[in-house]
Amino acid sequence: MADAKRISTAGRPSLSHHPFVALSSDGLPPGPETLPPDIEPSPKPVRKLRGRVDILRVKSGRGGKTVTVVKNFVGIGLPEKEQLAKAMQRACSTGGTVKAGQIEIQGDKRAEVARILAAANFQLVFAGG
Numbered sequence: 001m002a003d004a005k006r007i008s009t010a011g012r013p014s015l016s017h018h019p020f021v022a023l024s025s026d027g028l029p030p031g032p033e034t035l036p037p038d039i040e041p042s043p044k045p046v047r048k049l050r051g052r053v054d055i056l057r058v059k060s061g062r063g064g065k066t067v068t069v070v071k072n073f074v075g076i077g078l079p080e081k082e083q084l085a086k087a088m089q090r091a092c093s094t095g096g097t098v099k100a101g102q103i104e105i106q107g108d109k110r111a112e113v114a115r116i117l118a119a120a121n122f123q124l125v126f127a128g129g
Contacts, residue, residue, distance in 0.1 A: 056128035
């Protein structure tokens with residue numbers, strides 16, 4: 001009974017019909033053979049640094065607990081700081097927060113934090129002990 005509903009495709013044109021086949025390029029100016037040297041894409045895109053950030057290890061005023069603090073962000077807003085903080089928390093498997101424009105990650109996680117910030121094109125400066 002399922003065969004009765006099938007439609008035969010024998011003798012019909014193929015389904016590879018292209019709607020733009022009938023268009024022509026008559027009357028259009030010829031394109032350049034190659035791109036001018038100032039427009040050709042460079043082999044490696046230049047990655048611009050986004051500014052300097054300080055990475056500190058802080059213990060004072062925290063009940064003896066060590067916290068990694070990232071501060072001195074220039075030109076980025078709170079949503080991007082929160083996004084960076086989430087990425088750092090996942091990479092370090094610890095908690096953290098954004099307070100007063102600074103990112104605080106629990107524990108001495110300077111290496112992991114530096115890796116994430118370097119991938120985001122920040123210039124890193126390690127400060128503190």
